[in-house]
Amino acid sequence: MRSAPLGEECWQAAIAQLTVRETSFFRHRDWLRALRDRVLLPAMREKARLDNGSIAVWSAGCASGEEAYTLAILIGDLAESLPVPGGWRFDFFGSDICAAAVAQARAARYREWSLREMPPEVRRRHLVPDADGRSWELRGPVRDRVAFVRHNLVDIDAGTWPAAPGQFDLVVCRNVLMYLHLRARTRVATGLAAAVAPGGWLVTSPAEATPALFPALARHSFDALLAFQAPTGPDRAGQRYRQHGAPTDISDDPGTPRGAAAIPLVAALAAKRVQTAAPPVDALLEAASDRELAGDHCTAVELLRQALSAQPEAPEVHFRLGSLLHRLGRGAQARRHDRLALLGLTELRDDCLLRAGLEVPVGRLRLALQQRLARALSDG
Numbered sequence: 001m002r003s004a005p006l007g008e009e010c011w012q013a014a015i016a017q018l019t020v021r022e023t024s025f026f027r028h029r030d031w032l033r034a035l036r037d038r039v040l041l042p043a044m045r046e047k048a049r050l051d052n053g054s055i056a057v058w059s060a061g062c063a064s065g066e067e068a069y070t071l072a073i074l075i076g077d078l079a080e081s082l083p084v085p086g087g088w089r090f091d092f093f094g095s096d097i098c099a100a101a102v103a104q105a106r107a108a109r110y111r112e113w114s115l116r117e118m119p120p121e122v123r124r125r126h127l128v129p130d131a132d133g134r135s136w137e138l139r140g141p142v143r144d145r146v147a148f149v150r151h152n153l154v155d156i157d158a159g160t161w162p163a164a165p166g167q168f169d170l171v172v173c174r175n176v177l178m179y180l181h182l183r184a185r186t187r188v189a190t191g192l193a194a195a196v197a198p199g200g201w202l203v204t205s206p207a208e209a210t211p212a213l214f215p216a217l218a219r220h221s222f223d224a225l226l227a228f229q230a231p232t233g234p235d236r237a238g239q240r241y242r243q244h245g246a247p248t249d250i251s252d253d254p255g256t257p258r259g260a261a262a263i264p265l266v267a268a269l270a271a272k273r274v275q276t277a278a279p280p281v282d283a284l285l286e287a288a289s290d291r292e293l294a295g296d297h298c299t300a301v302e303l304l305r306q307a308l309s310a311q312p313e314a315p316e317v318h319f320r321l322g323s324l325l326h327r328l329g330r331g332a333q334a335r336r337h338d339r340l341a342l343l344g345l346t347e348l349r350d351d352c353l354l355r356a357g358l359e360v361p362v363g364r365l366r367l368a369l370q371q372r373l374a375r376a377l378s379d380g
Helices: 009-018 029-049 066-080 099-107 120-126 141-145 153-158 182-194 236-244 281-293 297-310 315-327 331-344 362-379
Strands: 054-060 089-096 109-111 127-129 135-138 146-150 168-173 196-204 218-222 225-229 353-355 359-361
Touching (some): 029 054, 029 225, 054 066, 066 089, 182 196, 281 297
Parallel strands (some): 054 168, 089 146, 168 196
Antiparallel strands (some): 196 225, 218 225
8 A cells, every 4th residue: 555656546545534624615704704804805905906817826735625615705706896907817726635525626516514604695696406405516607716636735845746836825724734743744834835926825724823834924913813924025936946945846857757756646627637739729729829920919819718718728728828928928817827737737747748839748848837937926
């Protein structure tokens, strides 16, 4: 069993029995109220003032998804009262080590116990009862906005860490660190802090909100909430890299499996496996290249968006669109597609080839995205 990958049935059976998966929608209402009023609302007001409608959130150790969906509901409601040009663009992600929990999160079907703290009007807006009357299914834009991956947070040294430095405006990781031994807890805390964007927030449970775990972040106390805020400044990205160390390094040898000495990450975006682009996506990519070479950038952007409509999770399309938007000076939109491209590559081996205007190994593409996000943070 020790030599088996983490995704094997023997490991997952043990994980399902050993992990603590107690969660529910709108759990700890005072905590959520403080998060909404003292962290999310000021942060989104500032984004609206700057006409920056992009917001990325990671629920790390999300169990069966109730927390991630709750955050999506809260932020979606705030966004309705804070209009921005072009509308808000949401990237919500949940990750958990347990495959069964991630499968339930993707199915978005819950029993009454998980909904016990959800306000009735919120339930009526977002959930539909099953025919048997014993379970409810989440539907609509909230469900569509959240993607789930299976990931072991302790794998930070295996090159499988799913978050690029500075990727998220908010990282929530509650009641996870307390179950790790000190060395692993410190490594994971460093990785979580590194994933927070400049000026963004990291939230743990009060028992885990130890300043010694997050020395680069400033701790704030808001009623029932203890939260850490990342500093802003041109050296923020470099500081995260110095803290984060080796997890983002990619081997130059395509024959070397990523994280060969550790348990590999097996993850997927949403309920679909990431696939390489196939016609008509190939044709759209070729047409976009032609229009870009001709200087018709608006048409090239529109063709790439059509390709994403046909295949929303194709990482090579997100990469192409992000590259073009960077050149057009549309940084916030470009970074969103860079983040989605990076997430889409999570389950792919470094030596896989993707069509991105040329045959590009996944490892090289992943490294290029990580470096591009880091440069954007340094420049910003």
